[in-house]
Amino acid sequence: MIMNMRKIVMAVMVAAAVTSCKGPGGKTLILYYSQTGTTEALAAEIQRQTGADVCRFDVGKAYDGTYEETIERCLEERRTGFVPELKPLGVDVSGYDVIFLGFPVWFGTYAMPVKSLLMSMRSDALEGKTIVPFCTFGSGGLQASTEDLRAALPGCDVRDGYGVRTARIAEAPQELNRFLIENGWKKGSIEPLPAFSGEVPVTEETAAIFDAACSGYKYPIGTPVAVGERDIPGGKEYKFAAESFTPDGRLSHVAVFVNVIEGQSPVFTQVVR
Ligand SMILES: Cc1cc2nc3c(=O)[nH]c(=O)nc-3n(C[C@H](O)[C@H](O)[C@H](O)COP(=O)(O)O)c2cc1C
Structure with missing residues (x-):
């Protein structure tokens, strides 16, 4: 469907x-x-x-x-x-x-x-x-x-x-x-987004948001360690600092962006490696 x-x-x-x-x-x-x-x-x-x-x-x-x-x-x-x-x-x-x-x-x-x-x-x-x-x-x-x-x-x-x-x-x-x-590629005006808040350690609540957004993906995305957040239209955007392992077993640090829009399930928008 x-x-x-x-x-x-x-x-x-x-x-x-x-x-x-x-x-x-x-x-x-x-x-x-x-x-x-x-x-x-x-x-x-x-x-x-x-x-x-x-x-x-x-x-x-x-x-x-x-x-x-x-x-x-x-x-x-x-x-x-x-x-x-x-x-x-x-x-x-x-x-x-x-x-x-x-x-x-x-x-x-x-x-x-x-x-x-x-x-x-x-x-x-x-x-x-x-x-x-x-x-x-x-x-x-x-x-x-x-x-x-x-x-x-x-x-x-x-x-x-x-x-x-x-x-x-x-x-x-x-x-x-x-x-x-x-980025100036088209005319118009748009409300700028605020900066992310400073990173704080993940709590049970933010870890649950990360899990809800990422656990359904076909590959493991990592373990969240710290998080910042900001308001976006209709909800919040989270920027998680997470630890993950590369296919050859090395520890790597990734940023995982998650949107939580009111009335919708959390969804990750991209993983930055
Ligand atoms: C050979 C191959 C390698 C891929 N590697 C990655 C990858 O490293 N990371 C990722 O996020 N998606 C990866 N994908 C998924 C594609 O980027 C994704 O499905 C994309 O939207 C396909 O675009 P298209 O429909 O224009 O071909 C890969 C897909 C293929 C076929």
């Missing part, structure tokens, strides 16, 4: 805006890869809110297997260092100053087709451009992929981006509205 609702929301968002590599022209391009449609829905929503041109890119040998098959294929490619070839791009990026670059998070960073895109471009093709990352993920990866893009594109101004969990794609229109206005 929830799955069907998510599909409907995504279909409506996509149908509303994406026409491949078309737009009113102008200096901003939305360039994205999407395997299963979530990032495509986000691209469509950015197009709807900004009016920018939009273009999807892909690799020649598409990642069209199941989730497990894609994981297998990626692991093999990572082991051998193989990067698939990009399909010819349907757009000339030279005419754009700002590129919203969209992708799903794979293995904690931008999906492989972004690597294909960056490798296929002439080294100076993106030089001097402003890049705004946007991504979708199961649990998180916006910060890590943004840092990886900054390292891969030293000649670009890679700005802070926007990311949303697949499970929360329905919240994207409202969150994007704030993100686009706050």
